[in-house]
Amino acid sequence: MTFLTIDxxxxxxxxxxxxxxxxxxxxxxxxxxxxxxxxxxxxxxRYGPNRAGPLGLLQPLADGLKLFMKExxxxxxxxxxxxxxxxxxxxxxxxxxxxxxxxxxxxxxSNGSVFSLQVADVNIGILFIxxxxxxxxxxxxxxxxASNNKFSLLSAIRSAAQSISYELAMGISLIALLMxxxxxxxxxxxxxxxxxxxxxxxxxxxxxxxxxxLIFLTCSMAEMNRAPFDLPECDSELNMGYHLEYSSxxxxxxxxxxxxxxxxxxxxxxxxxxxSYNFPGMDAVAASVNPILFSLICVAxxxxxxxxxxLLIMFIRWTLPRFxxxxxxxxxxxxxxxxxxxxxxxxxxxxxxxxx
Amino acid sequence: MEKLTKRAVSINRSPMTLKERIYVPAVLxxxxxxxxxxxxxxxxxxxxxxxxxxxxxxxxxxxxxxxEEGRERCTACGLCAVACPAEAITMDAAERKTGEEGLxxxxxxxxxxEINMLRCIFCGLCEEACPKDAIYLSExxxxxxxxxxxxxYKKEDLLIPFPKKDQQA
Numbered sequence: 001m002t003f004l005t006i007d008x009x010x011x012x013x014x015x016x017x018x019x020x021x022x023x024x025x026x027x028x029x030x031x032x033x034x035x036x037x038x039x040x041x042x043x044x045x046r047y048g049p050n051r052a053g054p055l056g057l058l059q060p061l062a063d064g065l066k067l068f069m070k071e072x073x074x075x076x077x078x079x080x081x082x083x084x085x086x087x088x089x090x091x092x093x094x095x096x097x098x099x100x101x102x103x104x105x106x107x108x109x110s111n112g113s114v115f116s117l118q119v120a121d122v123n124i125g126i127l128f129i130x131x132x133x134x135x136x137x138x139x140x141x142x143x144x145x146a147s148n149n150k151f152s153l154l155s156a157i158r159s160a161a162q163s164i165s166y167e168l169a170m171g172i173s174l175i176a177l178l179m180x181x182x183x184x185x186x187x188x189x190x191x192x193x194x195x196x197x198x199x200x201x202x203x204x205x206x207x208x209x210x211x212x213x214l215i216f217l218t219c220s221m222a223e224m225n226r227a228p229f230d231l232p233e234c235d236s237e238l239n240m241g242y243h244l245e246y247s248s249x250x251x252x253x254x255x256x257x258x259x260x261x262x263x264x265x266x267x268x269x270x271x272x273x274x275x276s277y278n279f280p281g282m283d284a285v286a287a288s289v290n291p292i293l294f295s296l297i298c299v300a301x302x303x304x305x306x307x308x309x310x311l312l313i314m315f316i317r318w319t320l321p322r323f324x325x326x327x328x329x330x331x332x333x334x335x336x337x338x339x340x341x342x343x344x345x346x347x348x349x350x351x352x353x354x355x356x
Numbered sequence: 357m358e359k360l361t362k363r364a365v366s367i368n369r370s371p372m373t374l375k376e377r378i379y380v381p382a383v384l385x386x387x388x389x390x391x392x393x394x395x396x397x398x399x400x401x402x403x404x405x406x407x408x409x410x411x412x413x414x415x416x417x418x419x420x421x422x423x424e425e426g427r428e429r430c431t432a433c434g435l436c437a438v439a440c441p442a443e444a445i446t447m448d449a450a451e452r453k454t455g456e457e458g459l460x461x462x463x464x465x466x467x468x469x470e471i472n473m474l475r476c477i478f479c480g481l482c483e484e485a486c487p488k489d490a491i492y493l494s495e496x497x498x499x500x501x502x503x504x505x506x507x508x509y510k511k512e513d514l515l516i517p518f519p520k521k522d523q524q525a
Contacts, residue, residue: 043390045399214380319386335377 017119021098029259030060032310036259039314067252075147075245082146087246087253090139094260096132100125101267102187104277104299108291117295118187125186126174129268130167133223136261137163140225140232140242143254147245155241158325159232162222165332166229170219172340173212176347177272180208190276195283204275211343213273215336220265222332225258226313228320231328266309270302274309277302415478415493418471418509419516423461426518429490432466439485444475462488469511473498 034049034056041048049056074080104117122128137160144156181189193203206213222229233241243254270276277298286294323331375381401408410416421429432449450467452460459465482491501507 039394042394045393045396047398047400047402315387315390316383319390320383331379 013115014119017117018099021103021119022095025095025098025260025263026256028263028306029256030064032259032262033063033255034059035310036314036317039311040318043315043318064252067249070248072248072250073245075149077148078245079146079148082142083245084250086139086143086146087243087250087257089142090136091253091257091260093132093136093139094257094264097129097264098267100128100186101264101271102190102276103302104295107295117299121185121187124184126178126184126272130171134163134167136223139254139257143246144242147242149245151238152242152244155232155234155238155244158238159225159242162225162229162231162328162332165329166219166222166336169215169332169336169340170223172337172344173209173215173219174272176212176340176344177205177209179344179347179351180205186271186276190271190278193275193278195278196275196280203278204273206273206275209273209343209347211339212347213269215340215343216269216273218331218336220269221313221316222328224261224265224313226262227317228322229328230322231325234322262310262313263306266306266313267302269309270305274305410495414495415480415483417473417494417496417498418476418482418514419492419494420469420511420514421490421492421516422518425458427457427459427461428465428515429461429488430466430469431462431464431488431490432469433464433487435485435487436482436491439481440476441479441481442475442477444472444477445482446470446472466511469514471509471514473507473509474504 037059038048038056049059052058052062074083099119100122102116102118102121106114106116108114140159141156144152144154144159147153178184181192183189183192189205193205195203197203201207225232232238233243238244243251246254279298279301282298285297289297423429432447434447434449437443437445437447446468447466447470448468449464452463452465478493480493483493498507
């Protein structure tokens, strides 16, 4: 019986956590669309959406309603099943990555057990993320293929080529990080970056791997299909690319999943390089407040960092023009891969010779 | 080689240097510009609440004017219709009867006066052609509508209301 009750609590708590994470992802993604338009507007000396509700805060709801009301069109010559599958696949893969991210420190409960703010502590968390992110390309590929439109297909092929090229540099830049962490579990990596300063140096991996972070940031922007790497959906050449034939909420799913990808990608970046939920002086805070409140503060810090990264990505999008396709490939293969390799070798040599 | 225009600028097409190929300094310089723009004054006019003032030379919808006693100035001479390059103006003339002296200034007046606003190009030549100072281009803009007929403005639409008469009513 005891076994059964514990199991029930475990399942219920995990289900609650999954639900909370999905809802928060949706909320953040919805308001990322609003934020994106505000950032774009402010950079171009405009106001952005400001009519729907105060500061235009109801704009995402209005957009969603509009997309739901639109006519659902399935092209006659498309492969119907795949056509319907693609947006859901893109969405599901975007959400799946969030399973291994530790959203905050464990909350100790009164009965002695702990409530973990991580859906699954997989000991190969990073590999899981890489696998799922690679699956995300299938959403685009299937969508582009099933539309039976040459522009969509071209865009899907571009997207696949781009993802493969940049995943390589991303993986190599991550190997350098893994040499320092000697763990693939995101929870371990988060705990290693405890506080901000220890043993005479920063604990956050950004300060140990600045070049690695730069490569990782560039590559994840390419993976998310964000400008300046948004070649799969360049409106000028490919008429919005792989979601050209999509309408109504299926289009909405594609656009929405892109923002969820951005949110989760930023969360991964914060976990790996910017100390996850850790913040300077966290030990003093932990000693003075109750553990549940402390966990909530940590989660809030985590989200503030994520929003910071999202804002950085948005600023870069509205600053830079898009790369040409050959420039993209040159950057990926001729610059980022060698840089990542040099970074890996340097890190390896330093770890071997100096830090042991 | 001699340049074709004075404005020709020679562009440096040499391959990118290492600093340029790293991109990061260029990205940071770009971010500096965009972040500066982020805090600049917004140029948008919040339209329904704030309206831009028109330039003094703005030419808007036409108005048929009255004289000081509230009589219509137009004598249906047709010079505006002749001057109109878009052929948007049509009119029918009528003779003033006795007892109508309070309504029309001269012996002849326009019984029907129509401007097709879909044809009108708002050039203002009718205003210049009018010998009686009867037609003016005001500072109002045309209201959108759904039917073509509604864009043919009749005399009632064009004639400005007489202030004294309005106060009585």
